[in-house]
Amino acid sequence: MSDAGAWGFTDDRGVALTAVHRPERVVAYVRAGAALLDLGVTPVAVYGSGHDGEVLDPVKAGGLAAAGVPYLGPGRTLDEEAVRSLRPDLIVDVTYDGKSAYALDEGVPGRLGVSAAVLSVGNELSLSAIIGRFGELGASLTGADGPGPDVVASAEAVLRSVAARTDVGVLALSGAGPDQVHLARPHAWPELARLQELGVRLLDPGPGAGANWLTADWEHAARLDPGLVLHDSRANAVGPDVFPPVGHARVAPWNPETPPSPAAYARFFADLAASLQEK
Template sequence: MGADASGWEFIDDRGAVLRLARRPRRVAAYVRAGAALLDLGVVPVAVYGSGHDGAGLDPVKAGGLAAAGVPYLGPGRLLTGGAGGADGPLGAVRADLVVDVTYDGKSPYAIDEAVVDGLGLPLVALSVGSDVVLPRILERFAGVAGALRDEAGALQDGAYEGGAAVAAAEAAVRAAVGRPAVVALSGAGVEQVHVARPPAWPELARLRELGVRLVEPGPGAGTGWLTTDWESAAALGADVVLVDSRANAVRAGEGWDGCPAVWREAVRGARVVPWNPETPPSAGAFAAFFRDVAAALG
């Protein structure tokens, strides 16, 4: 993978083989992927959001994108028809590569592949689903960033940039685990809450491997979340709560204080850690999250 005399090549996590005449220099990306690329030394020319995102860039998901002046094009699924044409937002930034994520290993998550194909743009989709372990996710994003910097050969197989920082943060988690019960959730308003199923989230699965006692929400529909009421969430007995901090997590105007009294009373002594379920897949971003978890556990 990378560039040589014969051009640029990369195999994405759908098994799609990209062979280009030259290394791409103008990358448009889904916000999560773009924030990771920025951390890894590749500045996107633009980013777009998912169906959960609005007209403005969610600062929680953005990482350093806003500070770097990377323009936001709006939700990727809206870049269709005229908006997705050569004169539309995606065409206007003159990208020569699109980088997205995939949860099923088949389709890009945040953009219509037909729009990308219609513009004649190559697409890279990297897996971030529950069937992929976190170290592999970080390795793959480091790999594509290295290929875009034409430095892919600097990484040995199985290695990724910033691995030492992640290892140090994970060591801090191991040292602090103790017995606190940890619940990860996403607020859905005054009456409902989504409680995460830890195996469905690579970073939560990794925390479990490190010894963290992440609580299962119980049986019910949903592979990534159990949607329930706040009373049921309170009964899980959380000592540490990982709270979805994205803009779409709680309906406007309700906020944390709008949750029922039974929940506020249950977590009165709990430690709260902001959790972005779409953390940029870079070592720096995940090391920071693990350090926050370690501090709360300790």
């Protein structure tokens, strides 16, 4: 905007937000807050989702804990007076349907008298578009250009080269217990869809109920014959120390809520390239 003090941003619900001054005190959903931190905006606090407990999930936290950003607990049970005491001038959440905030009760911003920016992380946008939208929000809050796409492009180029030299079948999943697993449908996840575009051979779990996941037993997962399993590493999922071996597949962590920042996804792509090359 021409006035350096004024601020405006249209979020992914189509809501036009304006303020006389650029927001400086941001409260955000953990995933959004971790991305904003990478982009130069340090939230005054973050909150979790319905999957989260009273302690910040270190997998979802990015650099938030190291930066000393307080965690307020799950968004649906927020202590609104505690939030009010932080004097926020913007709340940032994510949406999977382009309509409603994922982690926060819709009435909270209104009751607090605070504007809310809600950005899409669903599969109606490509991964690059999702990262770009967070970059636009970050730039609007800092008044400076954030990290460019070059860091992601470089990591993608390496991953594309590695994928072209391997034929490893990759299965992304979230462990539900020793007898049950949620198998990711690659097209439903922007980062998995991007991996397919880069030449990684993502395995589809097959027909059945569920738009994002197919819930099955571990024997079904093994029959898909993956060479590499990307397991949901969040605290609410069961890890490889509990779930049974998936055939002879190696395992590597996958955070389905990776912060939508260039730095975070560059690390994910670099780590996957290394995992694909392991023997």
